[in-house]
Amino acid sequence: MEHVLWTIYLGLLGTASLSYFLKGMYESKLSKIDFVVSVITWIGLLGYVTETAILNPAVWKFITVAALLWDLLFAMLLKDYEGIEILGGLPIMMRRVLMLITLVIGIGPLYYGLFRYAFS
Structure with missing residues (x-):
């Protein structure tokens, strides 16, 4: 059952990002x-889900830490969410907290799987 859930999660991540890519977003x-960072992390999660060795674990340790830092930096600071009307009435600190919660829920499992793949 766990394998099925991981496969569904991987499929949802890939489908969402590929549809954004195809729409030119x-x-x-x-x-x-x-x-590009997302595609690399999907490959690592695919290796974890299928229990296939892809590259060296040391490479995945570096990728896991670098990609997590990138995602946090990109989502919290670099990506411009300030203009979104849904968040328009909220103070900046509340926006950041809501983005962090969304980030943890959305890609938390991805980094959990990558962490297990790299450090196990």
Whole structure:
């Protein structure tokens, strides 16, 4: 059952990002970098889910830490959420807290799987 849930999660992540890619939503350089980082992390999660050795565990340790730092930096500071109308009435600190909660719920499992893949 666990394998099925991981496969569904991997499929949802990939489908969402690929649909954004196909619609041309990755316009800025930072968004394109984020897409590349996402693809690399999907490969690691795929290795974890399928229990396949892809690259060296030391490489995945570096990728896990670097990608997590990138995602936090990109989501919290670099990506411009300030103009979104849904968050418009909230103070900046509350916006950041809501973005962090959304980030943890959305990609927390990804980094859990990458961590287990790299450090197990």
